[in-house]
Amino acid sequence: MKIMSINAGSSSLKFSLFDMNTNEVLVSGLFERIGIDGSCYTIKNSEFKIKQEVQLKDHSDAVKILLDKLIELKIINSLEEIDGIGHRVVHGGANYTESVVVTDKVIDDIVKLSDLAPLHNPAHVIGIKAFKEVLPNTPMVVVFDTAFHQTMPKENYLYAVPYSWYEKYGVRKYGFHGTSHRYITKKISEVLGRDDLRIISCHLGQGGSIAAIKNGKCVDTTMGFTPLAGIVMGTRSGDVDPSIIPFVMEKEGLSAGEVVNALNKKSGLLGVSEISSDSRDIENAIKEGNEKASLAQKMFVNSVVKYISQYYVELGGVDVITFTAGIGENSVQTRLEIIEKLAPLGIKMDIEANNVRGEVKCISSKDSSSLVYLVPTDEELMIAMDTLALIK
Numbered sequence: 031m032k033i034m035s036i037n038a039g040s041s042s043l044k045f046s047l048f049d050m051n052t053n054e055v056l057v058s059g060l061f062e063r064i065g066i067d068g069s070c071y072t073i074k075n076s077e078f079k080i081k082q083e084v085q086l087k088d089h090s091d092a093v094k095i096l097l098d099k100l101i102e103l104k105i106i107n108s109l110e111e112i113d114g115i116g117h118r119v120v121h122g123g124a125n126y127t128e129s130v131v132v133t134d135k136v137i138d139d140i141v142k143l144s145d146l147a148p149l150h151n152p153a154h155v156i157g158i159k160a161f162k163e164v165l166p167n168t169p170m171v172v173v174f175d176t177a178f179h180q181t182m183p184k185e186n187y188l189y190a191v192p193y194s195w196y197e198k199y200g201v202r203k204y205g206f207h208g209t210s211h212r213y214i215t216k217k218i219s220e221v222l223g224r225d226d227l228r229i230i231s232c233h234l235g236q237g238g239s240i241a242a243i244k245n246g247k248c249v250d251t252t253m254g255f256t257p258l259a260g261i262v263m264g265t266r267s268g269d270v271d272p273s274i275i276p277f278v279m280e281k282e283g284l285s286a287g288e289v290v291n292a293l294n295k296k297s298g299l300l301g302v303s304e305i306s307s308d309s310r311d312i313e314n315a316i317k318e319g320n321e322k323a324s325l326a327q328k329m330f331v332n333s334v335v336k337y338i339s340q341y342y343v344e345l346g347g348v349d350v351i352t353f354t355a356g357i358g359e360n361s362v363q364t365r366l367e368i369i370e371k372l373a374p375l376g377i378k379m380d381i382e383a384n385n386v387r388g389e390v391k392c393i394s395s396k397d398s399s400s401l402v403y404l405v406p407t408d409e410e411l412m413i414a415m416d417t418l419a420l421i422k
């Protein structure tokens with residue numbers, strides 16, 4: 031069985047083709063600058079990497095070239111070998127609590143939800159339609175970033191704002207990165223051999239979120255109505271007092287949209303350090319004695335620690351804290367700083383075990399009150415697994 035996992039953006043299309051007998055990636059890659067000058071694609075696996083400039087006027091062009099290339103490179107012999115396609119969709123609203131097979135109604139619903147995810151949902155629909163056009167008979171599935179979080183109790187997903195905003199416009203916390211948090215939950219449950227776990231899952235990448243999970247179900251999460259809320263991120267502010275928005279609008283002569291854009295794109299590690307959104311640059315600048323980099327790192331770590339402590343109480347204790355994504359999987363120093371601050375909860379790091387990157391490993395000390403694990407995430411594989419389960 032071969033399943034393709036797709037993440038379509040407004041001008042990009044990311045893909046991975048899996049052999050579902052082994053969960054191995056046969057080939058993966060990216061089409062970039064679709065509809066823009068200088069478009070190109072990269073296709074790679076463990077044996078080769080091809081980067082080619084090519085004119086891509088729309089997503090259908092990208093899909094056609096991708097499928098031709100798979101045959102030309104002898105990854106597949108015919109298009110019938112692709113048994114299913116799984117599409118990542120950022121927003122599934124409150125009603126989509128799990129992945130579903132694509133139907134016209136599902137596509138309509140994703141379009142309707144564009145109000146809540148204007149940058150993402152329309153692009154996903156373009157991707158789905160492009161594949162439908164070229165492979166009309168191949169079963170397709172959509173996997174929503176929000177779905178895993180729809181088990182949150184109402185007191186956790188509502189904001190304390192006029193209730194009518196929720197009823198009329200769906201103003202509530204939805205949560206994101208659900209596919210990653212769900213993958214981590216599945217993986218750590220397999221590793222520990224039990225499902226009845228209280229997990230605090232820390233997905234720390236360029237975007238970051240934390241989820242509190244009990245018996246496999248999400249109880250709370252840091253991202254909110256949009257992926258702007260929660261912890262400090264690469265370029266996103268995380269939680270701020272909303273009164274800042276009209277204040278800065280007036281002072282800087284900006285529109286509300288422009289201020290929100292600055293909170294999304296010019297804040298976080300980048301905004302505070304004034305150096306970079308990339309945690310590697312921040313770590314290097316700290317070594318050179320840069321104070322703003324050091325301040326940005328402290329704010330990032332504090333924001334993560336605050337939520338872990340909150341979720342510790344919400345879950346009535348925690349069995350395992352997991353770290354994943356770019357920073358969570360690679361930054362030995364950031365993990366250490368976070369766990370050191372959790373000492374009042376009896377959570378302790380094994381400093382030697384923590385000296386690891388990108389593999390499943392227990393990094394807490396033997397006398398720690400909770401386990402701490404590094405668990406690399408794999409959202410693409412989770413999408414392919416959901417697709418396989420639904421088309422079988």
Ligand code: ADP
Nearest residue numbers: 234235236237307308309310355356357360361
């Ligand atoms: P995205 O949210 O875009 O998927 P990633 O999960 O790829 O992001 O995470 C990107 C972040 O991971 C960047 O801040 C990057 O600096 C960080 N990162 C990647 N490798 C390392 C490393 N070796 N050490 C520290 N940080 C790293």
